[in-house]
Amino acid sequence: MGRTYRLRKKRRLASPRSTCYRIGKNSNEIDEFTSLSLWMSREGWKPTCKIVPAMFPDTGRGFVARKKIECDDVIVKIPGHLLITVKTVSDSRIGRLFNDKKPFTAQQVISAFLMWQKHEGENAFWYSYIASLPNTSLSPVNLVEEELQLLPEFLARPIRAAKENITELHLDLINSLDDSDVCTNCNLPFSEIFSLDNFMWAWSMVNSRAVYISPERHSDHLINLSDENTLAMAPYLDMFNHSCNAKVQAYIDAKDDSYQIRTCNSYLKNQQVFINYGSHSNLKLFLEYGFIIPGNHNDGIPITYDNIISGVANYFPCFKMYSDVLNKRYKFLKNHEMLNNLNVHADGLSWNTKVAIYILTSPEDVHPRAMQQKVFSGSFEARDIEIISNVGLYVVESKIVEYERILQNFNDRGEKHYSENACLKMARDLLKEYLKVLDSCRASLNL
Numbered sequence: 001m002g003r004t005y006r007l008r009k010k011r012r013l014a015s016p017r018s019t020c021y022r023i024g025k026n027s028n029e030i031d032e033f034t035s036l037s038l039w040m041s042r043e044g045w046k047p048t049c050k051i052v053p054a055m056f057p058d059t060g061r062g063f064v065a066r067k068k069i070e071c072d073d074v075i076v077k078i079p080g081h082l083l084i085t086v087k088t089v090s091d092s093r094i095g096r097l098f099n100d101k102k103p104f105t106a107q108q109v110i111s112a113f114l115m116w117q118k119h120e121g122e123n124a125f126w127y128s129y130i131a132s133l134p135n136t137s138l139s140p141v142n143l144v145e146e147e148l149q150l151l152p153e154f155l156a157r158p159i160r161a162a163k164e165n166i167t168e169l170h171l172d173l174i175n176s177l178d179d180s181d182v183c184t185n186c187n188l189p190f191s192e193i194f195s196l197d198n199f200m201w202a203w204s205m206v207n208s209r210a211v212y213i214s215p216e217r218h219s220d221h222l223i224n225l226s227d228e229n230t231l232a233m234a235p236y237l238d239m240f241n242h243s244c245n246a247k248v249q250a251y252i253d254a255k256d257d258s259y260q261i262r263t264c265n266s267y268l269k270n271q272q273v274f275i276n277y278g279s280h281s282n283l284k285l286f287l288e289y290g291f292i293i294p295g296n297h298n299d300g301i302p303i304t305y306d307n308i309i310s311g312v313a314n315y316f317p318c319f320k321m322y323s324d325v326l327n328k329r330y331k332f333l334k335n336h337e338m339l340n341n342l343n344v345h346a347d348g349l350s351w352n353t354k355v356a357i358y359i360l361t362s363p364e365d366v367h368p369r370a371m372q373q374k375v376f377s378g379s380f381e382a383r384d385i386e387i388i389s390n391v392g393l394y395v396v397e398s399k400i401v402e403y404e405r406i407l408q409n410f411n412d413r414g415e416k417h418y419s420e421n422a423c424l425k426m427a428r429d430l431l432k433e434y435l436k437v438l439d440s441c442r443a444s445l446n447l
């Protein structure tokens with residue numbers, strides 16, 4: 001096996017040849033994709049490679065390769081005028097609701113546009129795109145308070161905050177309307193077209209599907225924004241699923257103002273083709289997109305300074321919790337920003353966790369400069385590594401007990417709910433993933 005072959009093999013994404021089914025192949029299936037691609041073709045879009053939408057058992061709707069795709073191929077190219085941006089809204093018939101008014105967020109503006117286009121139905125220019133969007137999302141913001149109470153606090157807290165934010169953005173949008181703001185086709189007030197339910201749907205679509213554009217692009221609009229103009233909805237492109245292992249380059253080609261994605265992986269015929277939404281942990285994917293990835297290498301379980309102190313106290317029974325030395329060491333860690341990113345990963349403790357354990361367990365007579373030198377050069381001695389691993393092991397084992405309790409509690413209270421609610425089931429799967437990460441970290445510290 002030559003070097004070139006090995007390199008090519010490595011770059012190929014390890015997704016299995018799919019047991020997916022092609023969308024539009026079943027006679028009774030309404031093929032939104034065909035009408036989307038026909039409409040886009042009429043608007044000047046051309047496919048750049050042989051991919052078709054398909055349903056996958058583990059990731060849902062995505063794209064499958066119908067022919068081999070090579071590294072460096074452009075897998076999608078969307079003409080600039082088929083992106084929905086703040087400028088699209090400003091130039092549209094509902095631009096008057098926003099132009100030269102108080103500031104709105106880009107997400108508020110684009111969400112309002114999606115709701116309006118959905119309301120316009122077949123009359124809408126973007127009808128085929130709107131019809132291609134899912135009617136529901138698995139975003140946890142759809143959980144009601146009774147369901148949120150089943151979740152551990154570290155999951156329920158950010159979801160409540162996101163729900164509050166959406167409610168405020170919605171209220172803000174409604175309050176900006178006046179009685180004369182009605183649909184010019186049917187006279188329905190915009191306050192009804194922009195109902196909270198519709199807003200939740202549109203907000204989730206933008207949150208989970210929008211791509212990033214640089215703020216200076218599509219910037220000649222009349223809407224006063226309270227945040228950066230960096231969001232665009234990209235029809236067709238937003239059907240690609242995410243893989244942590246996918247490598248892509250996404251960019252606007254200034255020559256023809258198109259949004260393009262080039263893959264840095266290769267795919268065999270019948271493999272799912274992925275893009276990468278960013279180096280997101282499962283917590284972020286769950287909260288923002290409503291899915292998680294088994295074995296996500298971006299996962300880190302947060303630990304606290306107090307967790308580490310308990311670990312040190314367990315290892316050194318004579319350790320004094322409130323000594324002057326400890327206070328100084330705490331200040332040292334804080335001043336050097338070494339108390340951020342205290343995490344446990346599948347392959348071991350984060351660097352700052354190791355450093356915190358080392359600093360807190362160094363003998364009293366070690367000069368701060370000597371500790372600093374060791375930390376910055378990363379040259380721990382065998383004895384330091386042994387202490388870090390032993391204290392780390394205690395911290396990780398305590399976390400395992402904590403998360404087993406959380407999972408058990410969730411199972412006891414939520415059993416009948418998560419069989420019916422996919423989002424609660426996902427929360428339970430996330431807790432199980434955390435336990436797998438902790439187990440794997442324990443194994444690596446035991447080596």
Ligand SMILES: C[S@@+](CC[C@H](N)C(=O)[O-])C[C@H]1O[C@@H](n2cnc3c(N)ncnc32)[C@H](O)[C@@H]1O
Binds near residue numbers: 062209238239240242
């Ligand atoms: C940009 S869309 C991708 C296309 C989407 N599957 C569809 O049917 O239109 C993002 C959404 O797809 C789903 N998704 C993306 N990647 C996934 C993955 N690896 N596993 C499970 N769901 C995924 C999630 O529901 C996410 O909110």
